[in-house]
Amino acid sequence: MKTTYLATIPQCDICHNHLAVCDAPTKSGPWAYMCSACRTTHIGPGGQHIGFALVRKEPPTVSGTGQTVAGIEPALTPEYLESLMFETCDREVECPVCGGSRTLEIDETCFECECGAHVTCSPLM
DSSP states (O other): OEEEEESSOOBOTTTSSSBOSEEEEBTTSSEEEEOHHHHHHHBOTTHHHHSEEEEEOOOOOOTTTOOOEEOBOOOOOHHHHHHIIIIIOEEEEEOTTTOOEEEEETTOOEEEOTTSOEEEOOOOO
């Protein structure tokens, strides 16, 4: 199971009582955020290998400036969103401080750039 870092951990989509620990396919097919209790009974076949463990990560600030910056993403056109959902499931986000870019999973919301900037972006799921 890969790890994904989120600024805010969502509630479990199944019980709605606990924070989720993973994002994985369920036995019925659709993916869901699941708490540890629901994961043991609702995770689908192969979910342990293709799902994502969720880790909360506080947004660090840009070195010396005390600011977090918004990443530069392609325009969110219907065609672009459709390609994310049905083709790549990855997106390129550019750091506005140094111009470097990084490939993010569709539900990732931040990354720490090599230049020290904390780059945030909108979740697309």
